[in-house]
Amino acid sequence: MDNLQLKKTANAVRRDIVTEVYSAKAGHPGGSLSAADLFTFLYFEEMHIDPKNPKDPDRDRFVLSKGHTCPGLYAAMAERGYFPKEELPTFRHLGARLQGHPSMQYLPGLDMSSGSLGQGISAACGMALAGKIDGKNYRVYTLLGDGELEEGEVWEAAMFAGNQHLDNLCVIVDNNNLQIDGRIDDVNSPKPIDEKFAAFKFHVIKINGHDFDEIRAAFQEAKNTKGQPTLILASTIKGKGVSYMENQAGWHGKAPNAEQYETAMQDLDRIDEELAKEA
Numbered sequence: 001m002d003n004l005q006l007k008k009t010a011n012a013v014r015r016d017i018v019t020e021v022y023s024a025k026a027g028h029p030g031g032s033l034s035a036a037d038l039f040t041f042l043y044f045e046e047m048h049i050d051p052k053n054p055k056d057p058d059r060d061r062f063v064l065s066k067g068h069t070c071p072g073l074y075a076a077m078a079e080r081g082y083f084p085k086e087e088l089p090t091f092r093h094l095g096a097r098l099q100g101h102p103s104m105q106y107l108p109g110l111d112m113s114s115g116s117l118g119q120g121i122s123a124a125c126g127m128a129l130a131g132k133i134d135g136k137n138y139r140v141y142t143l144l145g146d147g148e149l150e151e152g153e154v155w156e157a158a159m160f161a162g163n164q165h166l167d168n169l170c171v172i173v174d175n176n177n178l179q180i181d182g183r184i185d186d187v188n189s190p191k192p193i194d195e196k197f198a199a200f201k202f203h204v205i206k207i208n209g210h211d212f213d214e215i216r217a218a219f220q221e222a223k224n225t226k227g228q229p230t231l232i233l234a235s236t237i238k239g240k241g242v243s244y245m246e247n248q249a250g251w252h253g254k255a256p257n258a259e260q261y262e263t264a265m266q267d268l269d270r271i272d273e274e275l276a277k278e279a
Helices: 003-024 029-034 036-046 067-080 085-090 119-134 152-163 184-188 193-199 212-224 258-278
Strands: 061-064 140-145 169-175 203-208 230-235
Touching: 003 029, 003 036, 003 067, 003 085, 003 212, 003 258, 029 036, 029 067, 036 067, 036 140, 036 212, 061 067, 061 119, 067 085, 119 140, 119 152, 119 169, 152 169, 152 193, 169 193, 193 203, 193 230, 203 212, 212 230
Parallel strands: 061 140, 140 169, 169 230, 203 230
Antiparallel strands: none
């Protein structure tokens, strides 16, 4: 998929994210929107997956460690064909498959139920080690929030991954610099993120998480790295694509009202119009 098509797909993912959260009257739009380009690249270009065979033992695995941003994951999965897009407005509704955090019990295609911050990366390490033991070629990807790095379990998992030389593991940090209570620097800064992961024997790559050329190059570099896991530290904008949500910690975990929903759709319409001019 070329960059223009990736950008169009990512904008569709953002539209889906806003629709999900608006329909539920609850959810986490800010961090879902900041990671939309990463979700899009993973599901449409990077990962070896088949929506028609979600339990393929040779598939690549993905663990959304920051499970509260599942609106972005569900949007990418729906756009990729794991389930009908018409199901997205059922997000967080009673009896729906699209729960407020990913649940393998309900939705095929999920590799891990997640949401308790810090735990997803540990599960991903286990999957990566299992692949090594079984002689499998699949890769394991996990996406963390930068605020999540304040959890101690993250660093226990990082120590394990480095010591076990899990070069089939790629850890991605959505570094939008905001968490539920404000700026990560003000709450409990985990910085320097790059130097800390390097100290745990990770190969570290820093990118603009909204630039598909940089994203593509980073994932290729990760695949070429042998003997150690990789960290992709992606600099992003919380609420990316929706004017009033961008860089606003207040949009970490609340839903837009009807007027705000229309404004968001207009913002995303303008992005589509600009992308159409690039064709």
